[in-house]
Amino acid sequence: MVAIAHVIAGSEATGGAGIQVDLKTFHQRGVYGMGTLTCIVSMDPNDNWNHRFVPVDPQVIADQIESATHAFPEVDTLKIGMLGTPETIDVVAKALTEHSYRQIVLDPVLICKTQEVSPALAVDTALREKIVPHVTVITPNVFEATVLSGRESIENLGDLIDAAKKVHELGPKYVVAKGGVELPGDNAVDILFDGTDVTVYEVPKIGDGARIHGAGCTLAAAITAELAKGTEVKEAVRIAKELVTEGIQQRLATATPFTTVWQGAYQG
Secondary structure (H helix, E strand, O other), X not given: OOEEEEEEEEEEOOOOOHHHHHHHHHHHOOEEEEEEEEEEEEEEOOOOOEEEEXXXXXXXXXXXXXXXXXXXXXXXXXXXXXXXXXXXXXXHHHHHHXXXXXXXXXXXXXXXXXXOHHHHHHHHHHHHHHOHHHOOEEOOEHHHXXXXXXXXXXOOHHHHHHHHHHHHOOOOOEEEEEEEOOOOOOEEEEEEEOOOOEEEEEEEOOOOOOOOEOHHHHHXXXXXXXHHOOOOHHHHHHHXXXXXXXXXXXXXXXXXXXXXXXHHHOOO
């Protein structure tokens, strides 16, 4: 039987992030993906590739969720990516109460670069209060883990672990805190905290250690796909880490200032 997963996320026109990455990653892991679009992000090549952000009408988001969940009422695995506005978060939060998702992976996109501080903080607060408590796995990067945990900074592995424990107190069952290339040292380090134990995943940093477009989306999507297939969380994170590492090793050069993960590189 084919595993199925649902993703609620934004579109990123270059294909390097967002729902495009989610569905590519699902397919790469043998999972049928359904998608609900929350917003459209197009980077502006005439303005240093800054984000242009257009939200989808909340009713249209609700309609998409209704369509997907009625087409496959048995689907119980969901990935949530960029939501972007408090109104969108309200729609998605309502859907979480109406459809019995057994496992939810949240990639907590907190602040869009085009948003002013006040609206962005409203989004952060709504996400923390209405979505985070319901998720199975949350995958914050260093910035997101810092904000969600209330820490002033994350400078090393100990700080990352402490932040993961504080994020866990917000309600998710598992926290995958992504140190990645942001922490000092030769290795790209991520950790999994399950409420009791910490598991460390690390691989040597690749190239100059620069951040790669789409790595976070790919990791969360791969975890989602594995959970949809019945993989245990610790093993799902291990596979996702391997997939992202291979995708970075075979990353694609673009005309943007950054390279992008190639999800099809992993053959595990």
